[in-house]
Amino acid sequence: MSLENLEATLQEAFDASTKIYEERGFRRRIGFGKKPALISVDLANAWTRPGNPFTCDQDKMDQEIIPGMQRLLEACRKQNHVVVHVTTAYQMPDRNNPHTDMGLWHCKIPMEAVDLADESLWQIDSRIAPLDHEYVMMKKRASSFHGTPLAGYLRSCGVDTIIVTGVTATACVRTTICDGLADGFRTIAVRECIGDRVPGAVAWNLYDIDSKFADVETVDTCVAYLEKTPGAAA
Amino acid sequence: MSLENLEATLQEAFDASTKIYEERGFRRRIGFGKKPALISVDLANAWTRPGNPFTCDQDKMDQEIIPGMQRLLEACRKQNHVVVHVTTAYQMPDRNNPHTDMGLWHCKIPMEAVDLADESLWQIDSRIAPLDHEYVMMKKRASSFHGTPLAGYLRSCGVDTIIVTGVTATACVRTTICDGLADGFRTIAVRECIGDRVPGAVAWNLYDIDSKFADVETVDTCVAYLEKTPGAAA
Amino acid sequence: MSLENLEATLQEAFDASTKIYEERGFRRRIGFGKKPALISVDLANAWTRPGNPFTCDQDKMDQEIIPGMQRLLEACRKQNHVVVHVTTAYQMPDRNNPHTDMGLWHCKIPMEAVDLADESLWQIDSRIAPLDHEYVMMKKRASSFHGTPLAGYLRSCGVDTIIVTGVTATACVRTTICDGLADGFRTIAVRECIGDRVPGAVAWNLYDIDSKFADVETVDTCVAYLEKTPGAAA
């Protein structure tokens, strides 16, 4: 398969869809609010580094996602914005255990590959290491909101806007964005900082997201917004 | 744009992705459980009939989704399986009301088009009209589980498997499936009974769903399963 | 039983408990925030008027709860604060229906007494009738947050504080307050506007709430706060 052909063909489909959507009042801009949080989804070693079933596209990771995240983190830290580093692991990664905390997800994908006992797997990538006062939140399902205290946490911080990065576009990033909107937050997806591991998936998921669930914005736009917006008093 | 070209190109991308997914242990089969429920998402007039911003692909609706749903309903009713007809509407569909029950979703898509005061908009399509003992559940967000009693309801009925149909693949069906899996239910997406309103969206969303969140199965397969599986005693 | 003796004895227990709580750092004040919402729980006819299994203490209702609510509503309406009128009813109030939307709650209490088909049961009491732009939210469980869009709705309105009234102290009010705090909202319980139907229940539930989950404040204090706090621009 030619990836160039895939991209061109997808772009044609997106253009045709955009025409329909715009005629009907979809693809509106939700905009940035007054108090943002950066939600970084599964940028932990099992996803960011080689050698795991969950390893994502390494060129994209090293050349776009990590450098983009470094710029976003720097902007958040200057202004003391909320940052949440989300990761995923299981206490009982044994598919034969009928009571595994993987629930049913291992019946679709290889969740047994992230064992809580091996911290190197679920630790946030050292290139974007959390600071002590940044929340490292463990989840068990795809969405960062589902079965976690995230929505209540963000409300208690006064957050009204989530800026979402990470992997994968198909699963944990998309479900996080959909839930975030439903939970009452303005939703921004950072174009360069969302990855996946199969061809086309980033493109079509960002297209769906931009049409219905979040504004897809560049790192530059997000950094400019974060830098000019006051965070919590130091 | 040629839709045939789109389909062929997407199929190439899916094939390439499937190779990667299968090497890594994705795309497993979750299987049917012992006690199913049919969850029919937004097959209400604003989505199934012409003339609304939410109107979906009418050929697909009339020729595949509705006839498929009729067969699924018949099989469920024979065995007294749980059926939930999900629909969506707003008490305050005024975008200038800062306290509208649309939340923030109208900032992305035209939710103001489904006014609770006009029952004809959110009423389930008469071709698949609910029976009195089938739950017609109103939701406000994309997912049938988010901000609704659905997960608790299904657990109280003893349900372990959800068979999901409706519109749209991009939004309410996909989020329902992702949440259903996270909430501990076996998840089945009915191939012919899931629609949308833009080119390619059904194909790529079903592909993502089948790879990570639910088994995509035909109406025939689902009907056969429903017919042979005992439901509640009459 | 002498109710005066009950009250005196409970007060002794509360005093002894308060000593322990205060030594250990419990019973802190959470305080009012910047953007309140009034959450009025189950002040619908089945609870506020005579003749239903859910009917609450009528003296308290007529002399304190309704008059207090009228003052709170007036203050909210002057400033355009968010008001949510919560009520409860069931589409399938038949205990023999294995798929009833009552879930399992009818296995403990007579939920079958609020039939969705009889609007007079679940309609908000006419003495505190909702205005058109005030959200009338139907719930199925005790908590106003559980299985409803309330948390996301309030976040989308920018609300950071919930002022809770209604019935009963034991069930729907207490669970609403506990969930509201967990969902990230400052929680205020209005002393005169919370009722029940059995002796002692208001006293001990308000005591527990004040110790751990919300500040219990008078109508006067809440009205003064609501009047001086700016709501949404008209």
Added chain:
Amino acid sequence: MSLENLEATLQEAFDASTKIYEERGFRRRIGFGKKPALISVDLANAWTRPGNPFTCDQDKMDQEIIPGMQRLLEACRKQNHVVVHVTTAYQMPDRNNPHTDMGLWHCKIPMEAVDLADESLWQIDSRIAPLDHEYVMMKKRASSFHGTPLAGYLRSCGVDTIIVTGVTATACVRTTICDGLADGFRTIAVRECIGDRVPGAVAWNLYDIDSKFADVETVDTCVAYLEKTPGAAA
């Protein structure tokens, strides 16, 4: 205050309430289902051992709760029933951190006393130490269900009944039970295995729970049920 007087007076109030409740159809029995889980709430050192603000009544703990839990655990382990050990701790237990994962709860009670960095605080009491295949679930709020994957986890295990123990009656046990019922599970509270730290609180909370949210049953009854009920195949 005389505790004997408190107990006698509360019993009078309960008797008067029971009369009202029974006339109206409250205080029904929900009963045990077919597939139980034992949910043990906050029986970690900060609550079970002396010296912490959260320390509970030590006589009750040592003489009733821990011995009762040992019998319940033994019965569960014989039959391979689901056991969940719930505990609570915070990554950022600093009240001056505006982004603490304590959310707003520290504004009411001293949550800063359970620091995630000090495992001795939140570790489950060694007298009822978890086995490797029993889920040790960290929560941040009162309810074991709120902001956790518990409901989905239990559904994925096929559980239909939760047997709840732990501390405190006022907060984490009561909210867990209320949420469990709302999430569709049959709810059983184990009389001898639920504690608190102030006089009367266990009595009135168990009374409210028994009247509306769960059956209060003895250890003997629960052990007999657990022993005769088949769990997961080994």
